[in-house]
Amino acid sequence: MSQKNVRDLLGNSEYLERRMFIMKNEISELKGEKDQTDINAEQQAIALLKIAMLSKKDIIEGRKMPPGEVLRRRREYRM
Structure with a gap:
């Protein structure tokens, strides 16, 4: 996922409710947590x-x- 997409998603509250961004070697991944x-x-x-x-x-x-x-x-x- 690109850094621009991460910045865009960080502004969207629905993505922040149960998700977290993991940074590995400057590559961001979107990880979902279990409800x-x-x-x-x-x-x-x-x-x-x-x-x-x-x-x-x-x-x-x-x-x-x-x-x-x-x-x-x-x-x-x-x-």
Whole structure:
């Protein structure tokens, strides 16, 4: 990116909100930062994947029970 383009973009506030300019050997690059919503979505996707993999592992190891049994145990635990 040329220095002139960088100067023009610095005057534009929408580019300054979530972006930064990196200078390397007098060459400027425009780098975008991740939004917090993007970070949260990525963390949620990773958490869901972990839950799915743990569930799959439990099924393979035989740690499963019918829904009725789960409800019965839950009721017993609450009493």
